[in-house]
Amino acid sequence: MPRLPASLRRLRRVALTHRRPLTALCAAVAVAAALQANAAPPPPRTLVLTAARDLPAGTVVRSGDLVRTPFDPGSVPAGVLPAAAAVGRTTTGPVRAGEAVTDARLVTRSLLAGYPGLVAVPVRIGDPAAVRLLRVGDRVDLLAADPQSDSAARLVGRDAPVLAIPRAGPESPGLTSGALVVLGVPDLTAPTVAQASVTAFLSVVLTR
Incomplete structure (x- = not known):
């Protein structure tokens, strides 16, 4: 049997000397590859319309007030709205930056369910x-008074239903x-x- 060249004999000796570490390394690489192949891909993210800045109560929402933020599908709140349904509507209470814009945060048509002819x-x-x-x-009459005048308050709304009472923020008369x-209220009013x-x-x- 012909003898191997000296370089191959040295390579063979090194391989035999380190065969156990090399075997363990190959096994670890194989396990890692199998785990990576069997791992489930990350769940897709859902883009949700959120406030781009803090929006005070009574804000008429504009397109620049909104931004799309990726949410885990399981964390998407109920009642999220598309931009077309949010722009131009009024916030019923303060909306924090990053908070999802839902139907509960805006004056929407659902508030008028049961009140035909009112806005x-x-x-x-x-x-x-x-x-x-x-x-x-509750039903209320709405009175308007001029604080700079001694004239009597005038009636500007009659028997108006209370549709929503937004979350209170800082309060002061004015x-x-x-x-x-x-x-x-009726559209004409x-x-x-x-x-x-x-x-x-x-x-x-308060009337009733």
């Missing part, structure tokens, strides 16, 4: 303590502060109520 209008009531007495479903309430909400001190009278 939803968010208004700020000057006395936050009065709002704490209200419950969704025309642009106070506490937010979403009322249902909405402009009058909207104008009064920025020019007068609003108060409510």
Whole structure:
């Protein structure tokens, strides 16, 4: 039998000397490859519409206020909305940056279920303590008073149902502060109520 060249004999001796570590290494590589082949791929992420910044209560949502954020499918909250259903609507309460935009966070058509002929209008009531007495479903008359005048308060909304009472934020009396309430009013009355909400001190009278 011919002798192997010296270089091959040295290579053979090295392989025999280290055969056990080499065998263990090959086995580990094989196990790792098998585990990687059998591992389930990561679940797909679902893009959810979220607030790009903190949105105060009563904000009319614009496209720049929204961003799509990847969520694990199991963590997607109920009632998430597409951009087409969110832009142009009004927040019913504060929405934090990164929070999913759902139907519960916006004045949506669902608030008007059971109130045909009415539209939803968010208004700020000057006395936050009065709002704490209200419950969704109550009926109120809406009064507007000019704080710079001695004239009597005028009636700008009658028998309006309370559709939503957003989560309270910082409260202080005033025309642009106070506490937010979403009322249902006839379509023709909405402009009058909207104008009064920025020019007068609003108060409510509980009717039923």
